[in-house]
Amino acid sequence: MSGKIVSLDVREILRAKGEPFQLIMETVSTVGDRDVFELHATFRPDPLIRVLAKQGFAxxxxxxxxxxxxVQFYKEDTDIPYFHLDNRELDPPGPMVRTLDFLDSHKACAEGELGLEIWNVRVPAFLLPELDERNYNFQVDDEGDGTVRVKIRRA
Structure with missing residues (x-):
């Protein structure tokens, strides 16, 4: 059963000195167990991270x-955090390019502090050897419903 990324950008509310907490919590209430809630903010919202951690969100x-x-919130217990990219709407080579760009541009991935989970419509056959060459481990899970999840992390 595939999920979706539910995105909310509160940067303009914050810049206008508004309080987006109620809107955030209303949006979180719509997120399913396989979904990811993605929040765009002007700062790292540590108080919100603590509140949602108490509700079971990594x-x-x-x-x-x-x-x-x-900030992405999701209900999965992992030893390191994973950032999620939904590549299912992209045509090849878009998913591969987007994935490698993310890995190349985020130091935390290269240092093994952050993993990446991509959602594709098929197994990314050309990406996997590239990940091997760049010293990333990966786990492929074909959900059988048009979603292939690939978890990527530094070896």
Missing amino acids: NSVVEEEPDHFI
């Missing part, structure tokens, strides 16, 4: 720019 945080943090 998280991964990526700083895209000094005032743009992407």
